[in-house]
Amino acid sequence: MNxxxxxxxxxxxATAANCVPCFxxxxxxxxxxxxxxxxxxEAVDLASKVKNGAHMVLINHVRDSMGAGxxxxxVPCNSQxxxxxxG
Numbered sequence: 001m002n003x004x005x006x007x008x009x010x011x012x013x014a015t016a017a018n019c020v021p022c023f024x025x026x027x028x029x030x031x032x033x034x035x036x037x038x039x040x041x042e043a044v045d046l047a048s049k050v051k052n053g054a055h056m057v058l059i060n061h062v063r064d065s066m067g068a069g070x071x072x073x074x075v076p077c078n079s080q081x082x083x084x085x086x087g
Contacts, residue, residue: 004035011040012047 007030014022030040062068 004030004033004039007033007035008039008043012043015044015047016051 007026010026011023011030014026027040
């Protein structure tokens with residue numbers, strides 16, 4: 001795997017972990033490595049979609065566990081929905 005790919009993975013991981021210091025660190029590395037801003041935005045967008053999908057699954061689980069019922073959030077990665085959180 002090349003260095004730019006590793007940096008983009010780290011940017012995505014930092015985004016998913018909500019780690020501002022990590023994101024800033026790897027953003028600096030990305031700029032030094034000449035990674036295009038569009039590629040950085042794509043890594044952040046994909047990580048955010050994965051994180052948000054996982055959060056929706058958690059919220060639905062909490063609602064089910066608590067017997068709250070009601071409207072469930074649609075999980076983008078659910079194959080039945082036809083959508084995808086992963087791009």
